[in-house]
Amino acid sequence: MNFSIIRYILFCVLEFIGVFMSLPCLVAVFYKEKSGFAFLAVMLFALLIGEVGRRFKPKSKVFYAREGFVTVSLSWLMLSVVGALPFLLSGEIPSFTDALYETIAGITTTGNSILLDVEVLSKCIQFWRLFTHWIGGMGVLVLILAVMPLSGSYNMHLMRAESPGPSVGKLVPKIRHTAIILYGIYVAMTAVQVIALLIAGLPLFDSLTMSFSTMGTGGFGIVNTSAASYSAAVQIILLVFMLLCGINFNVFYLFLIKKPKDVLMNSEMRWYLIFILLSSGCFLINILPLFDSLGEAVRHALFQSVSIITTTGLTTTDYMQWPVLAQTVIFLLSICGACAGSTGGGFKVSRVIILFRTVQNELLHVIHPKSVRKVQYDGRNLGGEVTKSVQVYLVIYVMVFLGSALLISVDGFDFATNMSAVAACLNNIGPGLNAVGPTGNFSIFSVFSKYVLMFDMLVGRLELIPLLILLTPRTWKK
């Protein structure tokens, strides 16, 4: 293990966190809030330590997959802890566990708050909560790859460890350019959404923060009612951008370079849209009697369906009032998740497709034992490696899921609450069912359960493997 390069990159990350902190400082200056000093302190601390640490150049540039995994996991842990400091220092979230939980819920784009009343928070704290969604959505190391000229072959390992999906493809030959393109699209879409929300009548602060929330598919709100209190126009804008952010960003690039045919070839996006249509159709039939007009029912059905599948977790209505069928569909959608390469979490539509086709092949193999057939995806044959890794992913996923559900069940809540709480954290969604539903809150859990759920959120965002590599003793053996 090459610790010197890991240390070097971690100091870079720390410096970036310092730079990020300057934004809430500006907000604090604008609104003349005392909590800004907490951000200023953490910012100076991060910049100083980062700059000093970066003076020591790495001894060796050797960098392999495991260094990539370890670097990414450690960066995210550091981001969580340093990001929690302002909450703690400003005294607005006095408990360390709660501050850490809130930050992890932010950067992993989960968005399940442990705060009972978010409206009492100062503006700069609000801003930072929502901004963590934006950072976490695309990933902090991808940003570093885009901005810093880290020459060397190791950047692919970083990108692969941080980006969601079964396989990471480059858009252009240079990883740095790929990262720039991804962040370029991300920033541009955020800007468009902010403008759209401003036009729809939302104040600037709300437009910015809600854009962060939807672009990162996070789900924190700045009011206690999530998205329910907004006008229909605002809700529709949020809906559209959530929908877009659940799509693989490579698709947008292909669209930009005028290869729409390849966009249509993307079976993942097709199935993603089909899932949304099917689930919202199901909701619609189920909930039609609950609403006055068809239009309103359609809007709520679509919003909930998109919000859950993209793992955003904003809600416009309390779906706990809906029939059980709709709630079950919500649970299933939450596990399915968004597209690979998007800012969303979850199991990923592509993995669902690959698993489904693998099962199909196995069945065919039983019927015709001598048949030879490979799993096809997007018109290409998938190697055994990819299908195997998806299967292993499923196994780890189920194990983490059930293990966490077992651990948090000591708190004594009902089965649906526990299962959906783990699903909501592991898939980075936000709200679950029953006690942790849209009107519920995760503050009900004990400190121990909160740590279990924090682990689930980080594991879910980094797609299981990196954090588990960190916990494997062999990684640290010389």
Next chain:
Amino acid sequence: MRIIIIGCGNVGMALIEQLSIEDEGHDLTVIDSRAESVQAAAERYDVRGIIGNGASYSIQKEAGIKTANLLIAVTGSDELNLLCCLFARKKRECHTIARVRNPLYIKEVGYIMEELGIAMIINPEYTAAKEMSNLLKFPSALEINTFAKGRAELVRCIVEDDSVLRGLSLKEVSERFRCNVLFCIVERGDEVFIPSGNFVLRAKDEISIMGTNKNMVAFFKKLNLPTARAKSAVLVGGGEIAFYLTKELLSVGTDVKIIEKDRKRCLELSEAFPQAIIINGDGSDRNLLLEAGLENTESFVSLTNKDEENIFMSLYAKSVSRAKLITRIHRIAFDDILEGLELGSLIYPRHITAEYIIRYVRAMHNSLESHIETLHRLNNDKAEALEFYIKSDGPVVGKALKDLKLKPNILIGIISHKDTTLIPGGQDMIQVGDTVVVITTVSGLDEIADILL
């Protein structure tokens, strides 16, 4: 620059490695039909990999042929390489380079290049053979690179334990021997640097000396080192390199013996070269080697396809004879270890190929002022020698060299005027129409003005 490389074999990989250390940072896309090779390349270097047949237009399109500046086809098959280039040529601005090895095609190389619009055809075997025959003409050298159309050369050799150079500083060397040669590069252990006048030579230093051919011969004579070409050669392995090498050697009257395992190939060789002695047998058989006259031959070249065999045969030849050794390394990547063994001159065909292509790539950056005629990567890529042709007036032209502010670690080795080639002093000037050879341990010079601070 955007470059597409088709074929991820030995040469392809060497090429990716070399191009990715070029500091301009080219955008590389590699295509190969073997998924493992592509994955290995994409893991190790910052390149985009595409699995598929490079001659398919849709694959080329996916690789971005529309915006590419250069396509290099180095798969194992000549025909496939030519086909790749042919398709790529549909887009006129894209330069193409193909590797072609079959001697049949090589005869028609000019015709092929013109008809198919290919910018460059490289034949690693031929270039390797050419390099070997140069070395045999001057056996004291480990490596010879020629410049200014053969008027100057850079010779790398080792300071032996009994050498008269041992313990002398470079100033003393030039005072004592009074030969117009320039010590350009010294490699000591892992370090490669450009020495100053006070530098004291030690045994086992590898020194690179620049000068005209005549001065070089005179210098080596004063050092009591052999300067005559090798009059006999034993070649083990009768592949393409052996074919080209034999052709070269026979043309200057060297006695050639080839040892080759395959009987059919032996017959082919004997038909092509009636003057050479072709022996059908295994070169790793000691008795056979001795029988072929290993102890008395003036040079021994191991050329089989198995690197391990080549290494052992050369080590054995070193122990029984004083022959000039040349060892061909095809695949093994432990260059630094091999340098430590006494294997004589090492020839890496894949490196030679990469060197030619990089020269072309650098030359594509050509400015109005100068352009790169030749480029040699020296001492395991730690140093470079570049030959610039000065086309028009620029910041370096018409000024005494002592007035030019050069970057550190840069040396002007040779200036070649119309009919004089000289090692320049502080008063000399570079003029339009000159050829200038620059030796440097920093990489990435594209034009002559880059040598200035």
